[in-house]
Amino acid sequence: MKPPPFDYHAPRDVAETLEVLAASGEGGKVLAGGQSLIPLLNMRLAAPSCLVDINRVAALDTLEVEPGGVRVGALARHAAVERSPAAARVQPLLRAALRLVAHPVIRNRGTVVGSLVHADPSAELPAVLAVLGGSVRLARHGGATRDVPAEAFFTGPLESALEPGELAVSAFFPSPPPRTGSAFQEVARRHGDYAIAGAAAVVGLDEDLRVTAARVACVSAGPVPVTVDVTDACARRPAASVPWDAVADAVRGNVDPEEDIHASARYRGHLTGVLAVRALRLAAAEAGRAEERAAGGVTGGAE
Numbered sequence: 686m687k688p689p690p691f692d693y694h695a696p697r698d699v700a701e702t703l704e705v706l707a708a709s710g711e712g713g714k715v716l717a718g719g720q721s722l723i724p725l726l727n728m729r730l731a732a733p734s735c736l737v738d739i740n741r742v743a744a745l746d747t748l749e750v751e752p753g754g755v756r757v758g759a760l761a762r763h764a765a766v767e768r769s770p771a772a773a774r775v776q777p778l779l780r781a782a783l784r785l786v787a788h789p790v791i792r793n794r795g796t797v798v799g800s801l802v803h804a805d806p807s808a809e810l811p812a813v814l815a816v817l818g819g820s821v822r823l824a825r826h827g828g829a830t831r832d833v834p835a836e837a838f839f840t841g842p843l844e845s846a847l848e849p850g851e852l853a854v855s856a857f858f859p860s861p862p863p864r865t866g867s868a869f870q871e872v873a874r875r876h877g878d879y880a881i882a883g884a885a886a887v888v889g890l891d892e893d894l895r896v897t898a899a900r901v902a903c904v905s906a907g908p909v910p911v912t913v914d915v916t917d918a919c920a921r922r923p924a925a926s927v928p929w930d931a932v933a934d935a936v937r938g939n940v941d942p943e944e945d946i947h948a949s950a951r952y953r954g955h956l957t958g959v960l961a962v963r964a965l966r967l968a969a970a971e972a973g974r975a976e977e978r979a980a981g982g983v984t985g986g987a988e
């Protein structure tokens with residue numbers, strides 16, 4: 686099928702982009718990697734009156750890595766972030782999740798920020814932003830820039846806090862505190878497919894390696910990434926003696942997955958608990974290794 690007719694603009698800088706978006710109002714849509722938007726247009730599931738192609742706006746093709754976190758510009762492709770050793774060192778969960786996003790060809794075009802704005806509850810990156818407590822920076826013509834935290838950014842399936850006329854200029858993924866590990870686990874029918882279920886986990890340990898913070902963000906488990914704090918369920922114990930069955934039940938009690946042709950809601954809920962615990966255990970092990978490296982004065986290489 687072919688898309689419905691639309692006006693096309695290809696601005697060269699951010700100011701021009703914001704002007705065109707302001708003038709296009711409700712009918713304006715940003716075109717980034719096009720890996721989600723173009724199929725939606727071709728299937729006539731979206732009919733914007735104006736496409737604002739940001740692919741020539743070089744100022745948005747940025748990846749800033751600082752000790753406090755990774756800021757990903759709107760034109761940074763999945764592949765560029767995945768392959769950045771510096772980004773993986775400061776926030777390893779990004780690379781772990783990006784390796785599960787679609788296939789290399791799609792990752793060469795698709796953008797991290799586009800994936801967040803697309804806000805598919807089956808996608809990996811919204812869960813990563815949610816579990817890390819990251820944020821998305823939005824800008825508009827003649828208005829103030831605003832940073833929207835993940836918990837307010839995802840408002841429903843394929844819906845976000847982005848308003849007509851706004852451009853998402855970047856997303857920020859904070860770095861983990863000391864003695865903290867992370868992991869991503871998912872099950873998909875084929876590698877590269879959207880996940881039937883999945884979980885991003887972050888675990889923090891104290892100096893005696895007891896779990897002091899543990900949370901997961903679950904994929905395909907509700908209308909938005911479902912974040913569950915399971916610190917209490919981990920009972921401040923070392924990972925080896927955490928009551929993991931109780932943790933899995935705590936996660937399952939917070940998710941509300943839907944049935945589709947790939948899985949029943951019941952199976953998806955069960956799987957979410959299993960994957961959450963797998964991810965939490967891996968994250969706790971990673972946190973332990975981070976502590977060993979810190980104690981031994983060895984710098985962690987994430988490449």
Ligand SMILES: Cc1cc2nc3c(=O)[nH]c(=O)nc-3n(C[C@H](O)[C@H](O)[C@H](O)COP(=O)(O)OP(=O)(O)OC[C@H]3O[C@@H](n4cnc5c(N)ncnc54)[C@H](O)[C@@H]3O)c2cc1C
Nearest residue numbers: 715717718719720721722787795796799800808853878879
């Ligand atoms: C075969 C296939 C398999 C895939 N599998 C997966 C998968 O397993 N996991 C996964 O997470 N994704 C998957 N994807 C989607 C892929 O990750 C896309 O790259 C991503 O969803 C959207 O990024 P994009 O840059 O292509 O955005 P686009 O398609 O260009 O845009 C998507 C939406 O976001 C808006 N948008 C984009 N950027 C901005 C911005 N800067 N400001 C405001 N609005 C913006 C657009 O207007 C549009 O509404 C798959 C895609 C394909 C084609």
